[in-house]
Amino acid sequence: MPLYLYEGRNSRGELCEGKVKADSTKEATQRLRKRGIKVMQLQESKSLFYREIQVGRAVKPTQFVLFLRQLATLIRAGVTIVEAIRILIDQTESRTLQHALEKIEEELRQGHPLSKAMAQHPRIFTPLIINMVKAGEASGTLDDTLDRMATYYEKQHRLRQKVISALTYPVAVGIFAIAVIIFLLATVVPMFADMFLQFGSELPAITQFVLDSSAWIQMYWWIIAIVIATLYTVLCLLKRNKTSKYYLDYAKLKLPIVGKIIQKSQISRMSSTLSSLFVSSVPILQAFAIVEEVLDNEVMVQLIHKSRHSLGSGESITVPLKSHWVFPPMVTQMIAIGEQTGTLDQMLDKVAQFYETEVEQATERLQSLIEPTMIIFLAVIVGTIVLSIMVPMFELFNQIN
Structure with missing residues (x-):
């Protein structure tokens, strides 16, 4: 799937730039529009540095733990889940996780719950994390659940190592x-x-x-x-x-x-x-x-x-x-x-x-x-x-x- 570099303005009128994966320019524009971004410039990247190279695990345990902790912190701070995912897309170092979060953001904007959106990416989000998120959504304690999961995965990774x-x-x-x-x-x-x-x-x-x-x-x-x-x-x-x-x-x-x-x-x-x-x-x-x-x-x-x-x-x-x-x-x-x-x-x-x-x-x-x-x-x-x-x-x- 091609990678497009874009420049535009977000819903607050601020200049922003980044990258988005899509099958065509039209699809890339639609995805950015769903995020509330008005595209000013869009071009396909030809650089080898932007091509995804995946070896071994889909996402490193340390990167996954960091993602869970950051998401928990943003939700606890009152940031909406959609906006929190949008912020983490730009912050994560894992291209695999970044692409998954882009898809998850689209699902969230269509009204689907976070647990259902995560379930579309089984190589990254296991049944354990999906069921925990679903329980957190039902009880209104999603931030605490994500924090608990980050601690759990951290301990498991350390023990496994x-x-x-x-x-x-x-x-x-x-x-x-x-x-x-x-x-x-x-x-x-x-x-x-x-x-x-x-x-x-x-x-x-x-x-x-x-x-x-x-x-x-x-x-x-x-x-x-x-x-x-x-x-x-x-x-x-x-x-x-x-x-x-x-x-x-x-x-x-x-x-x-x-x-x-x-x-x-x-x-x-x-x-x-x-x-x-x-x-x-x-x-x-x-x-x-x-x-x-x-x-x-x-x-x-x-x-x-x-x-x-x-x-x-x-x-x-x-x-x-x-x-x-x-x-x-x-x-x-x-x-x-x-x-x-x-x-x-x-x-x-x-x-x-x-x-x-x-x-x-x-x-x-x-x-x-x-x-x-x-x-x-x-x-x-x-x-x-x-x-x-x-x-x-x-x-x-x-x-x-």
């Missing part, structure tokens, strides 16, 4: 260690192989092993590449299937140390999401359906799904949760107390805070444990290769002397 950081570090160091080993075996060790063969005597076992490994890698390096590519492809295909993803996620939860971190982070996300939905008076069955889309782990998704059906048939939420090891007794007991006392939102918020702290402490412990372990592992591997080269060199030196 901590978990990713903790899990990425050992993988990154492991890949680096493998790369160093392959480099040494494929380039450095062969330089000494011919020299060792001239000895005419039997080589030490460690040297012979390293030389054989080096020769194998040089001959069959392509097998390693094929195996890695195959494993990656199979893993991606398995993740697309619900049944296989269930067993993969089950295996993740059973991993030593790492599994506990994943489990706690998912419990924290579930509790925080449910608490936010209940505070905004979202119907409980609908809230559980939203949580199923928020969680990443298929094991916990299926348990939440069972809880929703249990609740629908008049039973307690905790019935399916108590029978599975994924949810610790503390979680089910807190939820049961919340059900009995009518303070489920408060109990879930306490559970979320507790496990958020647990995840932060666990990730810090994991990083402090992994760092020296990986360094020692790398030192042992590289040291073994260096030793395999140095031992025959010392023997040659002793023979010369």
Whole structure:
């Protein structure tokens, strides 16, 4: 869709300029007119700087949080929603969000509610935020709802980053260690192989092993590449299937140390999401359906799904949760107390805070444990290769002397 640069006057007669996406000049003029802008000059932009290039996520979490906070502040200050969206269109740094807000502004000017306008952009606005906005519109507390959502997404992003950081570090160091080993075996060790063969005597076992490994890698390096590519492809295909993803996620939860971190982070996300939905008076069955889309782990998704059906048939939420090891007794007991006392939102918020702290402490412990372990592992591997080269060199030196 082409991008047009415009100059004109707004409804207050002030000069303004900016850009608008449209299929034609006529459509661009109509869109600006709906915003209350009288167009004085309009031309299509040919610059590469204005072309949208999108990589990865639709909108960065930090940009989305900033948008929610700014929108909440503007509404609280008495600015109309339409005018607030108009202001944020010019302020946001995300082109994707900017284009979505332009469409939302058009929907709002046609009389549609904000929640319905947001629902037209599912890649940016999830069912969670849409239902929260709808609840805020109904209760007249949209500013508080948006502020609460900004805090929620901020916490979730921080928690997610901590978990990713903790899990990425050992993988990154492991890949680096493998790369160093392959480099040494494929380039450095062969330089000494011919020299060792001239000895005419039997080589030490460690040297012979390293030389054989080096020769194998040089001959069959392509097998390693094929195996890695195959494993990656199979893993991606398995993740697309619900049944296989269930067993993969089950295996993740059973991993030593790492599994506990994943489990706690998912419990924290579930509790925080449910608490936010209940505070905004979202119907409980609908809230559980939203949580199923928020969680990443298929094991916990299926348990939440069972809880929703249990609740629908008049039973307690905790019935399916108590029978599975994924949810610790503390979680089910807190939820049961919340059900009995009518303070489920408060109990879930306490559970979320507790496990958020647990995840932060666990990730810090994991990083402090992994760092020296990986360094020692790398030192042992590289040291073994260096030793395999140095031992025959010392023997040659002793023979010369």
